[in-house]
Amino acid sequence: MDLKIINSLKKNSRASTSEISRQVNLSIPAVSERIKKIEQSNIIQKYTIQINREKTKYKLLAFIFINTDLSESMEDFKQAILKHETVLECHHISGEYDYLIKVLAEDTSDLEEFISVTLKRIKGIQKANTTIVLSTIKEEINTCKNIF
The missing domain is CATH 1.10.10 (Arc Repressor Mutant, subunit A)
Known part of the structure; x- marks a missing residue:
């Protein structure tokens, strides 16, 4: 129920x-x-909305894979990522990269500024690889199958 x-x-x-x-x-x-x-019980953490990006000025969605130096600068990296509204999500991942961030920008020049200026200033980032989303087939806030 x-x-x-x-x-x-x-x-x-x-x-x-x-x-x-x-x-x-x-x-x-x-x-x-x-x-x-x-x-x-904190199963529902917050109530939110889903915005149609096509109706806003922020239309460019991208994923950026990041490698870090995994040193004492990790806390600086986390704090820097948390304060940027451009970053929608940040995930510590396994595999070739350390982190995956999901960013939303107005256009390619806005994304370029974020990558070239903002990311390059964050201590600990060694490498970044950006993938731009051409279209979205499915995007859910949360999927609830059988969580109980």
Whole structure:
């Protein structure tokens, strides 16, 4: 039942408890209590929106693979990445690279400035490889299969 409620909230995080109760066939108080418990257990960390990038000035999505020197400058790297709004996501990964960041820019010159100026100033970065997204087939905020 919790999974049904979460999936309903995924589709519309602004859905009323009444609306969700109709969708999952459960009473309003029961839905409200389950949502409260899911939030308290930190399964739902925050409510957010999904923006249509094509309707904004930020249309260029890119992924940047980064190799670092894995030294004491790692904390500097993490702090620098956290403060840049251009960076949507940052993941420590296995394989050829150490980190993968997802960035959103206005255009190629905005992306170039981020790579050439911002990234080059971050201590610890040895190498970066950028891949530009041509189109997006699927992009989900979270996927909930059987999490319980």
